[in-house]
Amino acid sequence: MSQKPSQVLGGKVEVGETQEGISKRPMIDFHEIDEGLVEKMVYDALVWSSLHGLVVGDKSVQRSGKVPGVGMVHAPFALFPMPFPESHWKQAYELSPIFNELVDRVSLDAKFLQDSLSRTKKVDAFTSRLLDIHSKMLEINKKEDIRLGLHRSDYMLDEETKQLLQIEMNTISSSFPGLGCLVSDLHRSLLNHYGEYLGLDSRRVPNNPAATQFVEALAKAWTEYNNPRSVILFVVQPEERNMGGQEVAIVYFRAGYTPIDYPSESEWRARFLMEQSSAIKCPSISYHLVGTKKIQQELAKPNVLERFLNDKEDIAKLRKCFAGLWSLDDSDIVRKAIEIPGLFVMKPQREGGGNNIYGDDVREALVRLQKEGSEADAAYILMQRIFPTVSHTFLMREGICYKDDTISELGVYGAYLRNKDKVILNDQCGYLMRTKVSSSDEGGVAAGFAVLDSLYLT
Amino acid sequence: MSQKPSQVLGGKVEVGETQEGISKRPMIDFHEIDEGLVEKMVYDALVWSSLHGLVVGDKSVQRSGKVPGVGMVHAPFALFPMPFPESHWKQAYELSPIFNELVDRVSLDAKFLQDSLSRTKKVDAFTSRLLDIHSKMLEINKKEDIRLGLHRSDYMLDEETKQLLQIEMNTISSSFPGLGCLVSDLHRSLLNHYGEYLGLDSRRVPNNPAATQFVEALAKAWTEYNNPRSVILFVVQPEERNMGGQEVAIVYFRAGYTPIDYPSESEWRARFLMEQSSAIKCPSISYHLVGTKKIQQELAKPNVLERFLNDKEDIAKLRKCFAGLWSLDDSDIVRKAIEIPGLFVMKPQREGGGNNIYGDDVREALVRLQKEGSEADAAYILMQRIFPTVSHTFLMREGICYKDDTISELGVYGAYLRNKDKVILNDQCGYLMRTKVSSSDEGGVAAGFAVLDSLYLT
Numbered sequence: 081m082s083q084k085p086s087q088v089l090g091g092k093v094e095v096g097e098t099q100e101g102i103s104k105r106p107m108i109d110f111h112e113i114d115e116g117l118v119e120k121m122v123y124d125a126l127v128w129s130s131l132h133g134l135v136v137g138d139k140s141v142q143r144s145g146k147v148p149g150v151g152m153v154h155a156p157f158a159l160f161p162m163p164f165p166e167s168h169w170k171q172a173y174e175l176s177p178i179f180n181e182l183v184d185r186v187s188l189d190a191k192f193l194q195d196s197l198s199r200t201k202k203v204d205a206f207t208s209r210l211l212d213i214h215s216k217m218l219e220i221n222k223k224e225d226i227r228l229g230l231h232r233s234d235y236m237l238d239e240e241t242k243q244l245l246q247i248e249m250n251t252i253s254s255s256f257p258g259l260g261c262l263v264s265d266l267h268r269s270l271l272n273h274y275g276e277y278l279g280l281d282s283r284r285v286p287n288n289p290a291a292t293q294f295v296e297a298l299a300k301a302w303t304e305y306n307n308p309r310s311v312i313l314f315v316v317q318p319e320e321r322n323m324g325g326q327e328v329a330i331v332y333f334r335a336g337y338t339p340i341d342y343p344s345e346s347e348w349r350a351r352f353l354m355e356q357s358s359a360i361k362c363p364s365i366s367y368h369l370v371g372t373k374k375i376q377q378e379l380a381k382p383n384v385l386e387r388f389l390n391d392k393e394d395i396a397k398l399r400k401c402f403a404g405l406w407s408l409d410d411s412d413i414v415r416k417a418i419e420i421p422g423l424f425v426m427k428p429q430r431e432g433g434g435n436n437i438y439g440d441d442v443r444e445a446l447v448r449l450q451k452e453g454s455e456a457d458a459a460y461i462l463m464q465r466i467f468p469t470v471s472h473t474f475l476m477r478e479g480i481c482y483k484d485d486t487i488s489e490l491g492v493y494g495a496y497l498r499n500k501d502k503v504i505l506n507d508q509c510g511y512l513m514r515t516k517v518s519s520s521d522e523g524g525v526a527a528g529f530a531v532l533d534s535l536y537l538t
Numbered sequence: 539m540s541q542k543p544s545q546v547l548g549g550k551v552e553v554g555e556t557q558e559g560i561s562k563r564p565m566i567d568f569h570e571i572d573e574g575l576v577e578k579m580v581y582d583a584l585v586w587s588s589l590h591g592l593v594v595g596d597k598s599v600q601r602s603g604k605v606p607g608v609g610m611v612h613a614p615f616a617l618f619p620m621p622f623p624e625s626h627w628k629q630a631y632e633l634s635p636i637f638n639e640l641v642d643r644v645s646l647d648a649k650f651l652q653d654s655l656s657r658t659k660k661v662d663a664f665t666s667r668l669l670d671i672h673s674k675m676l677e678i679n680k681k682e683d684i685r686l687g688l689h690r691s692d693y694m695l696d697e698e699t700k701q702l703l704q705i706e707m708n709t710i711s712s713s714f715p716g717l718g719c720l721v722s723d724l725h726r727s728l729l730n731h732y733g734e735y736l737g738l739d740s741r742r743v744p745n746n747p748a749a750t751q752f753v754e755a756l757a758k759a760w761t762e763y764n765n766p767r768s769v770i771l772f773v774v775q776p777e778e779r780n781m782g783g784q785e786v787a788i789v790y791f792r793a794g795y796t797p798i799d800y801p802s803e804s805e806w807r808a809r810f811l812m813e814q815s816s817a818i819k820c821p822s823i824s825y826h827l828v829g830t831k832k833i834q835q836e837l838a839k840p841n842v843l844e845r846f847l848n849d850k851e852d853i854a855k856l857r858k859c860f861a862g863l864w865s866l867d868d869s870d871i872v873r874k875a876i877e878i879p880g881l882f883v884m885k886p887q888r889e890g891g892g893n894n895i896y897g898d899d900v901r902e903a904l905v906r907l908q909k910e911g912s913e914a915d916a917a918y919i920l921m922q923r924i925f926p927t928v929s930h931t932f933l934m935r936e937g938i939c940y941k942d943d944t945i946s947e948l949g950v951y952g953a954y955l956r957n958k959d960k961v962i963l964n965d966q967c968g969y970l971m972r973t974k975v976s977s978s979d980e981g982g983v984a985a986g987f988a989v990l991d992s993l994y995l996t
Contacts, residue, residue, distance in 0.1 A: 123606065125607075126605065126606035126607030126608075127606045127607070129606075129607045130591060130593055130606055130607050130610055131591035132591060133588060133589035133590060133591060135588055135593070135610060138599075138608075138609070141596075141599065143937060147584065147937035148581065148584035148585045148587075148588055148937070149583075149584030149585070149587045149588050149611065149612035149934075149937050150584075150596075150611050150612065150936055150937040151596070151611065152588055152593060152610040152611065153607065153608050153609065153610065154607035154608065476607075478608055479601060479605035479606070479607050479608040
């Protein structure tokens with residue numbers, strides 16, 4: 081699992097070997113690939129990134145991230161698309177509109193949301209604030225006729241059972257629709273040039289229109305709002321913006337999903353005002369709450385999906401992708417998790433990544449919570465640990481090509497728009513493939529060593 | 539003329555005022571432009587740059603320029619397109635095929651090249667080496683049946699006479715066709731959004747297909763070479779590259795125009811071998827020599843154009859754009875230049891920019907050369923100094939918006955391809971507009987404070 085970086089300089093690359101020698105995917109035998117070919121592909125891929133906007137802010141440059149256009153570096157990406165069974169890809173796409181519908185139905189059941197999150201409320205201040213806003217909207221009987229959801233449901237492929245299992249549902253600020261699309265374009269471009277040497281066909285990399293489709297969904301929601309002089313507000317920083325007296329048709333939250341985005345009461349007041357306004361919120365407070373881990377866990381309980389959906393086939397499809405999910409008041413499961421912690425992941429309520437608990441830390445955390453005997457356990461859920469297929473991959477970061485064992489996570493974007501009883505849009509919107517070094521427990525391209533990837537359908 | 543930088547942070551920009559308050563162009567009154575509007579345009583322009591590949595290597599980042607995809611920053615650009623008379627723009631386009639033809643005709647007159655450069659040869663080692671290669675090709679009676687020229691002729695608009703005057707003709711490594719095109723796209727995009735507030739119409743920014751047309755010309759030359767298994771070799775560094783046994787159809791010199799590109803004899807041997815080969819050279823050694831300042835000056839002499847062209851109208855058109863050009867053995871002109879140095883520029887033979895002599899330095903250099911009495915004066919030519927129109931401009935560099943007085947230089951790309959008697963291509967290929975702070979004497983976007991720009995036809 082050791083990373084052996086090899087720097088690309090002046091168009092030259094040396095690629096280090098890993099200690100484990102077996103690629104578990106038969107599709108591309110990475111040991112057979114000519115080094116000179118990899119070198120050329122690395123160079124072309126880096127140039128392509130610069131020319132097509134596959135770039136991010138370089139944290140090592142001071143003004144990067146504050147001023148656009150300065151301190152840029154290519155986004156981390158995989159050199160090759162990741163082999164993935166076409167049947168599972170289709171399954172994930174098929175699930176997208178069902179999840180969209182489920183989120184909408186659950187969002188309308190205020191009692192279910194409040195009840196399910198009642199224990200969480202006591203231990204998690206952030207979820208508590210969201211629930212407060214939710215309660216106030218109930219008090220004033222606030223209705224959201226036009227509802228817009230731009231979600232992303234994330235999955236992993238379990239190696240042993242060969243099942244596609246859901247990791248989580250993102251209902252706020254679903255990231256990377258733009259950069260994800262570009263990586264598909266990059267891989268198709270590389271395979272158009274080098275595919276014949278690799279025995280790979282660029283047409284097996286599915287088209288990825290995520291960015292366009294999300295923008296189209298926003299445009300459709302704006303049309304539905306039906307005021308040609310209104311604007312779309314993007315909340316990108318936790319501060320109130322001068323709206324220049326224009327009516328806001330849609331509030332799109334690219335921020336607001338983590339306590340850091342609310343440094344003072346004024347951000348909470350802003351969120352409250354926005355929720356109270358007639359603008360379409362993406363997401364509304366209800367949609368936001370549906371995306372919590374606790375609701376994911378509640379929905380996985382027996383007979384809960386049946387409260388929200390009628391179609392038995394749809395329910396079966398959803399249930400098939402549910403991993404084991406339990407609250408910490410299930411003492412049998414807690415006992416089992418202390419015994420074999422490697423089979424579980426402990427997840428906090430909140431979004432943002434980087435806070436999951438794995439391995440022996442699961443045991444330690446559970447034992448500590450038991451001793452404390454408080455309600456602090458309500459801040460977590462337990463999830464079956466998924467063991468995804470391990471692949472040998474070339475990863476590009478900061479101009480350097482690494483070769484390592486990796487696991488991948490597939491996200492499928494979904495867009496949902498309805499106005500009262502009329503469903504205007506309910507569709508899948510492309511995908512996000514993220515590949516990370518398998519020795520790392522945490523995901524997130526921005527956080528650790530993970531890269532943007534695309535699919536090669538098998 | 540003082541630069542008052544104002545940093546763009548978090549989408550905010552303050553734009554400093556210059557001391558001189560009069561914009562000499564009536565088209566856009568920069569003092570009337572709303573600051574908030576400029577702020578928005580700056581932000582949008584910087585984001586656009588990142589997403590569309592309007593980026594260059596940031597010299598302050600260590601590996602930048604060596605490894606693609608790292609250490610990128612937006613290319614310096616003007617926030618608004620530069621007003622420019624449509625008639626002069628059309629004139630420059632019309633001149634392009636005539637200059638293409640002239641370069642070809644002159645390149646065939648080996649005696650003219652050798653005689654014109656005979657004095658230069660004695661004092662300029664670099665030109666001397668090029669002439670050596672040229673001589674050897676004459677000895678072996680080397681013929682270039684297929685000739686490809688990708689040129690750029692640069693002009694300035696003289697404020698007093700309102701004439702379009704040629705600065706120089708580039709026959710090797712004509713730079714910026716790619717980035718130049720992008721700035722036109724950027725400006726059209728900005729005017730599509732903000733044009734109505736500014737009273738500007740994006741359709742007045744001419745389409746700029748330079749990059750595409752140069753690539754098409756290369757493709758046509760490759761087709762003419764008529765070997766489907768042959769490749770195009772880009773000489774980008776002064777080292778011999780492994781060609782993998784493939785036949786080379788075209789050698790495109792992106793390097794090789796400055797002594798720095800020939801650190802040892804092996805680079806000269808490589809250049810010689812390439813010239814000797816059957817590959818199409820872009821440029822051939824003859825085309826390269828035609829691009830020297832000395833040849834430009836010789837062609838400006840009375841009755842010289844007539845040696846190469848028959849069409850009297852064409853000759854008149856060319857002559858109309860010639861600035862005054864003299865060799866330093868013209869004692870009357872040297873005397874005048876010592877007297878009024880501000881009316882002249884001293885230019886060395888070689889390309890690369892940054893070596894021109896202006897103002898009082900012209901007097902000093904001429905007096906020194908007279909005292910020395912050597913032939914060193916043959917390394918320079920004297921050129922009429924052009925006083926271009928000064929415009930008030932917003933310039934973007936490293937995320938910062940500057941407001942200053944500037945002058946602009948228009949380059950028009952031209953492509954020429956012939957096979958024996960058949961002219962396959964002879965056309966203009968889009969343009970390059972460069973705008974620089976008028977207090978600076980030297981051009982070159984990479985060297986000083988100059989930015990890429992586009993045209994706004996008036």
